Amino acid sequence: MSALLEMRNISKTFPGVKALENVNLEVHSGEIHAIVGENGAGKSTLMKVLSGVYPKGEYGGQIFFDGQEREFRNIRDSEKLGIIIIHQELALVPLLSIAENMFLGNEPAKGGVIHWPETFSRTRALLKKVGLNEAPATLVTNIGVGKQQLVEIAKALAKQVRLLILDEPTASLNESDSEALLNLLLEFKAQGITSILISHKLNEISKVADRITVLRDGSTVETMDCHKETISEDRIIKNMVGRAMEDRYPARVPNIGEEIFSIEDWQVFHEFHAGRRVIKGVNVNVRRGEIVGIAGLMGSGRTELAMSVFGRSYGRNISGRVKLDGREIDVSTVEKAVKNGLAYVTEDRKHYGLVLDDTIKNNITLASLGQISRRGVIDEVREIGVANDYRKKLNIRSPNVFQKTVNLSGGNQQKVVLSKWLFSNPKILILDEPTRGIDVGAKYEIYTIMNSLANEGRGVLVISSEMPELLGICDRIYVMNEGAIVGEMLAKDGSQENIMRAIMRAGAAA
Ligand SMILES: Nc1ncnc2c1ncn2[C@@H]1O[C@H](COP(=O)(O)OP(=O)(O)OP(=O)(O)O)[C@@H](O)[C@H]1O
Ligand SMILES: [Mg+2]
Numbered sequence: 001m002s003a004l005l006e007m008r009n010i011s012k013t014f015p016g017v018k019a020l021e022n023v024n025l026e027v028h029s030g031e032i033h034a035i036v037g038e039n040g041a042g043k044s045t046l047m048k049v050l051s052g053v054y055p056k057g058e059y060g061g062q063i064f065f066d067g068q069e070r071e072f073r074n075i076r077d078s079e080k081l082g083i084i085i086i087h088q089e090l091a092l093v094p095l096l097s098i099a100e101n102m103f104l105g106n107e108p109a110k111g112g113v114i115h116w117p118e119t120f121s122r123t124r125a126l127l128k129k130v131g132l133n134e135a136p137a138t139l140v141t142n143i144g145v146g147k148q149q150l151v152e153i154a155k156a157l158a159k160q161v162r163l164l165i166l167d168e169p170t171a172s173l174n175e176s177d178s179e180a181l182l183n184l185l186l187e188f189k190a191q192g193i194t195s196i197l198i199s200h201k202l203n204e205i206s207k208v209a210d211r212i213t214v215l216r217d218g219s220t221v222e223t224m225d226c227h228k229e230t231i232s233e234d235r236i237i238k239n240m241v242g243r244a245m246e247d248r249y250p251a252r253v254p255n256i257g258e259e260i261f262s263i264e265d266w267q268v269f270h271e272f273h274a275g276r277r278v279i280k281g282v283n284v285n286v287r288r289g290e291i292v293g294i295a296g297l298m299g300s301g302r303t304e305l306a307m308s309v310f311g312r313s314y315g316r317n318i319s320g321r322v323k324l325d326g327r328e329i330d331v332s333t334v335e336k337a338v339k340n341g342l343a344y345v346t347e348d349r350k351h352y353g354l355v356l357d358d359t360i361k362n363n364i365t366l367a368s369l370g371q372i373s374r375r376g377v378i379d380e381v382r383e384i385g386v387a388n389d390y391r392k393k394l395n396i397r398s399p400n401v402f403q404k405t406v407n408l409s410g411g412n413q414q415k416v417v418l419s420k421w422l423f424s425n426p427k428i429l430i431l432d433e434p435t436r437g438i439d440v441g442a443k444y445e446i447y448t449i450m451n452s453l454a455n456e457g458r459g460v461l462v463i464s465s466e467m468p469e470l471l472g473i474c475d476r477i478y479v480m481n482e483g484a485i486v487g488e489m490l491a492k493d494g495s496q497e498n499i500m501r502a503i504m505r506a507g508a509a510a
Contacts, residue, residue: 002028002029003026003027003028003029003064003067004027004028004029004030004065004066004162004163004194005025005026005027005050005063005064005065005163005194006024006025006026006027006063006064006065007023007024007025007026007046007049007050007061007062007063007064008024008061008062008063008064009022009023009024009060009061009062010022010023010024010025010046010049010059010060010061010062010063011023011059011060011061012042012045012046012049012054012058012059012060014407016399016400016403017398017399018218019042019045019218020042020045020046020049020059020218020219021218021219022061022219022220023042023046023061023215023218023219023220024220025046025213025220025223026223027163027194027196028194028210028211029192029194030189030192030193030194031189031194031210031211032185032186032189032194032195032197032208032209032210033194033195033196033197033209033210033211033212033213034196034197034198034199034205034208034209034211034212034213035047035196035197035198035212035213035214035215036198036199036200036202036205036212036213036214036215036236036240037214037215037216037240037439038216038240038241038397038411038439038441038442039397039409039410039411039412039415039437039438039439039442040397040398040408040409040411040412041215041216041217041218041240041409042215042217042218043167043198043215044087044088044167044198044409044410046215047085047165047167047196047198048085049063050063050078050083050085050165051072051075051078051079051083051084051085051165052072052073052074052075052076052077052078053074053075053085055072055073055074056071056072056073065081065083065163066081079159081162082159082160082161082162082163083162083163083165084156084159084161084163084164084165085165085167086149086152086153086156086164086165086166086167086169087167088167088168088171088198088410088437089410090145090148090149090152091152092140092148092151092152093140094139094140094141095139095140095141096139096140097136097137097138097139097140098123098127098134098135098136098137098138098139098140098143098151099116099119099120099123099136099137100119101140101151101155102119102122102123102126102136102151102154102155102158103119103122103123103158106158106159107119108122119136120136120137122158123136123154124136126154126155126157126158127150127151127154129154129157130150130151130153130154130157130184131150131180131184132147132150132151132154134147144298144299145172145173145298146172146173146174146177146180146181146298147177149169149170149173149177149181150180150181150184153166153169153181153184161193162193162194163193163194163195163196164185164188164193164194164195164196165195165196165198166185166195166196166197166198167198168198168199168200168410168437169181169197169199170182170199170201170204171199171200171410171436171437172347172433172436173298174297174298174465175465175467177298178201178204182204182207182208185197185208186208197209200411200437200438200439200440202233202236202237202440203233205236206226206231206233209226210225210226210227211223211224211225211226212224212226212231212236214236214239214240216239216240216241216242221239221240222239224236224239237440237441240439240440240441241439241440241441245440245441245444247444248440248443248444248472249444249447249472249473250444250447250448250451252291252451252473254289254290254291254454254475255289255455256287256288256289256290256475257287257288257289257457258287258288259285259286259287259288259326260286260287260288260324260325260427260428260459261285261286261322261323261324261427261428261459261461262283262284262285262286262321262322262323263282263283263284263285263305263309263320263321263322264283264320264321264322264323265281265282265283265319265320265321266279266281266282266283266284266305266308266309266318266319266320266322267279267280267281267282267317267318267319267320268304268305268308268314268315268316268317268318268483269315269316269317269318270315270316271314271315271316274316274317277483278301278304278315278483279301279304279305279308279315279483279484280482280483280484281320281484282305282320282480282483282484282485283485284305284461284478284485286428286459286460286461287459288457288458288459289454289455289457289458289459290454290459290460290475290476291450291451291454291460291462291473291474291475291476292459292460292461292462292474292475292476292477292478293461293462293463293464293470293473293474293476293477293478293491294461294462294463294464294477294478294479294480295464295467295470295477295478295479295480295499296465296479296480296481296503297465297481297503298465300480300481300482300483300503301480301482301483301484302432302463302480303347303432303463304483305480305483306344306430306432306461306463307344307346309322309331309337309342309344309430310331310334310337310342310344310430311331311332311333311334311335311336311337311338312331312332312333313334313344324340324341324427324428329341338367338424338426341426341427341428342426342427342428342430343367343421343422343424343426343428343429343430344421344430344432345417345418345421345429345430345431345432345434346417346432347432347433347436347463353413353414353417353420354405354413354416354417355405356404356405356406357404357406358404358405359401359402359403359404359405360387360391360396360398360401360402360403360405360408360416361383361384361387361401361402363405363416363417363419363420364386364387364390364401364416364419364420364423365378365383365386365387365420365423366420367420367421367423367424368420368423368424368425371386371423371425372386384401386423387401387419388401390419390422390423391419393419393445393449394415394418394419394442394445394446394449395415395441395442395445396408396412396415396416396419397409397412398412410437411437411438411439411442414434414435414436414437414438415438415442418431418434418446418449422449422453426458427458427459428458428459428460428461429450429453429458429459429460429461430461430462430463431450431460431461431462431463432463433463433464433465434446434450434462434464435464435466435469443469447472447473450462450473451473462474467496467499468496470491470499471491471494471495471496474491475490475491476488476489476490476491477489477490477491477494477499479499479502479503479506481502481503481506481507482506482507482510484506486502486503486505486506487499487502487503487505487506489502
């Protein structure tokens with residue numbers, strides 16, 4: 001196979017950060033090339049260099065595409081050659097329709113007027129190619145993340161793609177949507193489209209990649225050929241983190257006591273459709289020292305449950321009781337929920353979790369200013385100490401705690417959100433997809449923290465779409481479907497099949 005793309009000695013620095021140092025990457029025509037590496041290793045930055053987000057002059061090294069050296073000044077330049085990037089954070093406009101998003105800035109027009117029939121019929125054809133069964137007029141906000149991802153890909157197809165770059169496309173997708181997306185990549189490959197896939201889900205990589213390049217600390221470690229030899233996940237991990245990892249989950253010896261937390265008869269109605277019941281009489285409890293999981297498919301109501309409990313951040317006409325140590329507590333606002341011992345680590349860090357324009361330090365202490373203040377004045381030295389502590393403990397990659405979080409890699413942003421809530425010293429910690437976009441090594445660190453929180457006698461409630469993760473870290477698991485609890489099992493008796501069966505059974509009964 002010939003090289004479609006060659007990146008030679010690519011270097012890129014940000015103030016105080018050497019993000020890439022002499023990185024080499026060669027992508028063959030027609031292959032699926034995976035790029036893996038820890039959070040902050042430089043994967044997204046490398047792809048931004050490739051696609052012209054960082055133009056010539058802002059990086060060192062050379063890019064060859066189709067055998068010719070290229071110097072892109074912007075994204076349009078790389079798109080003209082068919083290099084299309086789908087970024088880690090989706091870029092669709094929520095309040096526009098699928099069709100409008102599809103041709104934004106590129107609308108089929110006649111005499112300066114958008115030609116809607118053509119826009120719609122072309123959209124329909126593209127949606128068909130990616131297997132998405134939605135009307136072109138549907139607003140993007142009304143479809144789930146999985147489908148939005150497919151719209152992004154359909155949009156790439158509209159542009160005559162030759163090299164499709166997907167930066168963690170399945171991070172927020174459930175198993176079946178992920179599988180569909182990977183199959184789509186394989187289909188594209190059959191049609192001769194080359195892709196670059198960045199993912200922290202190593203099982204997916206093993207499934208579709210022809211070759212795998214590992215980045216570590218801004219440098220290329222190795223490119224492995226999956227057709228020449230079998231590449232085990234352990235080998236990939238070793239390359240990524242620089243050492244072998246014996247286990248994915250830390251050993252856990254639970255010490256479970258009496259019930260400390262419960263949500264009782266919880267009912268929530270939809271924020272906009274007053275008649276739609278989103279949470280239907282849910283009962284959930286957590287005992288001292290216990291890690292409890294909530295499994296379910298995307299859209300099963302798990303996030304709505306957590307958010308409605310956490311200061312009514314979601315929903316209306318909420319009814320039911322929340323109890324801590326047997327006494328009902330007031331969780332009617334976020335302030336009250338926090339004061340009464342709850343913390344909630346959101347799945348949507350961009351919207352709810354972080355003040356992007358502020359520093360790591362300020363984000364970490366934001367929910368607990370009382371702890372670092374004396375007579376209402378913030379003790380800056382203490383604050384810096386606390387932030388540094390968490391930076392070390394969770395291995396947040398940044399030169400110091402004064403970096404704005406907007407400049408952190410996706411995984412490192414998540415670690416800041418987690419630090420913020422750990423520092424609030426909660427009695428009950430609710431985690432919503434806590435390891436989304438987090439590398440294997442850092443996942444282990446997060447599991448270890450969950451374990452020690454539980455061992456300190458706190459309760460941990462964790463929502464995750466990754467069933468192996470729930471089975472690996474929880475003591476007990478609830479299964480949720482369509483806003484109701486439809487199953488409950490001890491993790492040691494559980495399996496992915498058991499969880500799926502509970503969901504299916506509930507689906508069939510309804
Ligand atoms: N605009 C920026 N300003 C300053 N530093 C940046 C900027 N963008 C990225 N960095 C830094 O460059 C390094 C590489 O980041 P990058 O986003 O490429 O990592 P990544 O491998 O994609 O990680 P993840 O798996 O978490 O997405 C990180 O240390 C990050 O903090
Ligand atoms: Mg990234």
